[in-house]
Amino acid sequence: MSTWTPMHGQPYQPVPYHPARMPVDESLHTAATLRERMMERRTVRAFSTEPVPEQLVVDAIAVAGTAPSGAHQQPWTFVLVTDPEVRAKIRAAAENEEKLSYDGRLGEEWLNALRPLGTDMHKPHLTDAPYLIIVFQQRFYLDEDGEQHKHYYVDESVGIAVGMLLTALHLSGLAALIHTPSPMRFLSEVLARPRNEKAFAVIPVGYPAEDATVPDLVRKSLDQVLVRV
Numbered sequence: 037m038s039t040w041t042p043m044h045g046q047p048y049q050p051v052p053y054h055p056a057r058m059p060v061d062e063s064l065h066t067a068a069t070l071r072e073r074m075m076e077r078r079t080v081r082a083f084s085t086e087p088v089p090e091q092l093v094v095d096a097i098a099v100a101g102t103a104p105s106g107a108h109q110q111p112w113t114f115v116l117v118t119d120p121e122v123r124a125k126i127r128a129a130a131e132n133e134e135k136l137s138y139d140g141r142l143g144e145e146w147l148n149a150l151r152p153l154g155t156d157m158h159k160p161h162l163t164d165a166p167y168l169i170i171v172f173q174q175r176f177y178l179d180e181d182g183e184q185h186k187h188y189y190v191d192e193s194v195g196i197a198v199g200m201l202l203t204a205l206h207l208s209g210l211a212a213l214i215h216t217p218s219p220m221r222f223l224s225e226v227l228a229r230p231r232n233e234k235a236f237a238v239i240p241v242g243y244p245a246e247d248a249t250v251p252d253l254v255r256k257s258l259d260q261v262l263v264r265v
């Protein structure tokens with residue numbers, strides 16, 4: 037049997053798991069603080085060009101890599117782009133697609149959904165933010181003989197990993213945007229990714245620009261999203 041994740045095809049081998057038990061008071065305090073900190077997270081679309089310690093971004097990617105995944109196949113690749121030439125290429129290609137989208141390809145309903153966000157075809161964050169993390173889904177595993185092997189729950193797994201990435205970036209004091217130019221095929225070409233990988237999102241990371249603004253959005257209340265049975 038060919039193997040494509042460290043554990044694939046291995047027999048079940050349980051090991052003890054005894055994480056340190058947190059006192060309840062400390063748990064409650066941690067949860068309340070985290071809730072407050074996460075309420076402050078906003079998608080930023082105007083970035084400062086100020087440099088950011090790369091370790092912060094690398095640590096956040098490492099956090100994303102601890103995400104649960106279908107059959108533990110970890111079907112993700114995070115491409116960290118700093119090269120200004122590559123970023124310029126990505127911006128040009130993305131703005132090309134976005135122009136077609138905003139000029140009508142999206143349709144009236146989608147454009148109406150986007151209206152409160154104030155977005156348009158211009159994507160300066162792609163060249164201003166010091167880092168772009170391009171997240172790719174590994175739709176399947178491609179072995180050395182070019183044979184394909186199935187990955188399970190790829191969308192869900194990568195979505196969870198990206199959620200953890202955004203949380204880690206925010207808690208480390210950084211700003212991010214999850215940008216999904218549609219279609220995103222150009223990213224595979226510009227970054228020369230293998231054919232089992234499909235772009236999932238472009239995530240510029242940095243500090244907000246001094247004059248950054250965000251749309252005045254209302255989040256659903258807990259009562260609207262929590263159902264107790």
Ligand SMILES: Cc1cc2nc3c(=O)[nH]c(=O)nc-3n(C[C@H](O)[C@H](O)[C@H](O)COP(=O)(O)O)c2cc1C
Pocket residue numbers: 077078079080081153155213214215216217250253
């Ligand atoms: C899957 C996904 C795709 C998104 N795509 C874009 C995008 O292409 N461009 C953009 O400006 N924002 C994008 N966003 C950001 C959302 O617009 C933003 O999260 C939402 O308006 C809520 O704002 P907040 O993150 O500040 O709470 C995307 C978010 C998600 C989860």
